[in-house]
Amino acid sequence: MDVTAIIMAAGEGTRMKSNHAKVSHKILGKPMICWVVDAALSAGCSRVVVVVGSHADEVRALLSGSYPADAPIECVEQAERLGTGHAVRVALEATGIDAGPVVVLNGDLPLIQAQTVRSFARTVSADEAAAAVLTMTPPDPFGYGRIELDADGAVARIVEQKDCTPEQAATLTECNAGCYAFDGAQLAAHIGEIGCDNAQGEYYLPDMLEILRRAGEAVTIYHCDDYRDGLGVNSRAQLAELTAVARDRVNARLMAEGVTFIDPAQAWIGPDAKVGRDTVVWPQTHLIGACEVGEDCQLGPNTRLTDTRVGDRCSLDETVAIEAVVEDDVTCGPRAYLRPGTHLLDRAHVGTHVEIKKSTIGEGSKVPHLSYIGDTTMGADVNVGAGSITCNYDGKNKHATVIGDRTFIGSDTMMVAPVHIGSDAITGAGGTITKDVPDGALAIERTEQRIVEGYTERRRARL
Structure with a gap:
């Protein structure tokens, strides 16, 4: 016809x-x-x-x-x-x-x-x-x-x-x-x-x-x-009413396919999203655009995914992800931000207050807390200490950081791109890494600590 x-x-x-x-x-x-x-x-x-x-x-x-x-x-x-x-x-x-x-x-x-x-x-x-x-x-x-x-x-x-x-x-x-x-x-x-x-x-x-x-x-x-x-939409009130109907239709279909909703009225799943069986959707979860989520995942609470693919057995807690790819057995959050071009390989972990942009986080690698990783290729089983940052922008151009397998990045490390840190390497906490680090090496960059005895007493006397 x-x-x-x-x-x-x-x-x-x-x-x-x-x-x-x-x-x-x-x-x-x-x-x-x-x-x-x-x-x-x-x-x-x-x-x-x-x-x-x-x-x-x-x-x-x-x-x-x-x-x-x-x-x-x-x-x-x-x-x-x-x-x-x-x-x-x-x-x-x-x-x-x-x-x-x-x-x-x-x-x-x-x-x-x-x-x-x-x-x-x-x-x-x-x-x-x-x-x-x-x-x-x-x-x-x-x-x-x-x-x-x-x-x-x-x-x-x-x-x-x-x-x-x-x-x-x-x-x-x-x-x-x-x-x-x-x-x-x-x-x-x-x-x-x-x-x-x-x-x-x-x-x-x-x-x-x-x-x-x-x-x-x-x-x-x-x-x-x-x-x-x-039913048509002629006002903002009707837009909200029909959004609720559309939400209920989508969620009912997904529940019939084997997806669990803790509270279906508090999850907004777009019509093009695919969610695997035995995945649990917690309240205040949003799936926008062409999202694909595998089986046995935990989504939310307070998670928003846009055009993102998620594998099996993942947990995304208070996570915002846009045009990202998350492979199997990955954990994110709470309060993680995955920007476009992010690729988390199997068993990777992205923790609290971490932002990833246009980067690959290798299998089993961890970025647990308070870090920014941008334009980076990271190998397997890397551990990034708290407060570490890839300094990828010089004010005009973006530059790449490469981190090899099994490397340990000490807390509060600034990696000034372009820079290559080899496999099995270590960077000391508080360092600013501006030069390539060979495989198996320790990179330390610190100024000498100076102690001024009696400073507090003299300062108080001046106030």
Whole structure:
């Protein structure tokens, strides 16, 4: 089934009170528009057309940065925002779509699922209906247009909330989710018949339903099994509400796959994250982007991973990691910071108040406390004493530090890069290492300690 998805993303989103496009706001670290695009692609849509308008460049950049260049996604600009009907007409004219099922989705509908999109498209793929409305029955239908059906179950009309009589408000529980599916040929043939004879002077896509009915075509509904698929975001409060729903869906899926959550309401796992069985997720844990976590790990509390890969049997306590790779049996934290380019090999340990940047920490090596390691290649079974720093930046360029296997770095050692410290070497505490250290050598750099007897008494006498 060759399905086209048209995603509406041109609106101002004024109720968000934002300087950014509404569809760029994130749920679980992922922009809303990407949730909808992902649902369309996962549903098998062969073409995804995103209609941009307000903040068009921002939305384009967001999509190009989120998907490969060969993804079947294209943007069409609605230069004048003249309503939803006009947006679809602009999309059709720009792309030449005139056949196959066309589903029109809203870019602020982040909870819609691929199966819903797939089934919705099928309602117009068997030549039985020219159009379908996505409907739902939310617990509180106030604010939604109500669907009135005729005796055959086809759509008779949509009654907007402001036009509902008390009886209609009480009896019409089927609500319009604002998404539509069309037979592409019928849509292309009749889209030009939508008029703008209304108070706003806009072209409304729902008018297509009546146009098709007058043409003798069938118009039906597709009911969401989960009403939350049809919930949109128009305010910051709704953004928070739908984030909580998305969180619960993701966490429920992971628990069904064998992941333990100490408190599912206090863990925010992005939809693209993968977590292995028997891993325990503690409160205030965030997994953002394409994170992969292995089995039997302990994540958190207070841990945030972004685009990071973690192996098996790791413990990350109060750890922030961004674009890092953590192999098996690694321990981090509390209060560890792994910056982009960090690679912790098997059994490595990064401890309290330690920052690692663009460095490889070798197998079994330890950086236990209060240290900064940057632009460093570290061998196996190295022990870095507290307060040690690689001085990798000269004010203009970054320089590399190399530390060999089984070397002991004494506490408060400053390693001024570029510098090479060999294997089985030792640096004395408090040293500033500016020259290469051979294998098996001891490097000591200290000034002579001077003792001034009676200094305290003489000082007090002067005060």
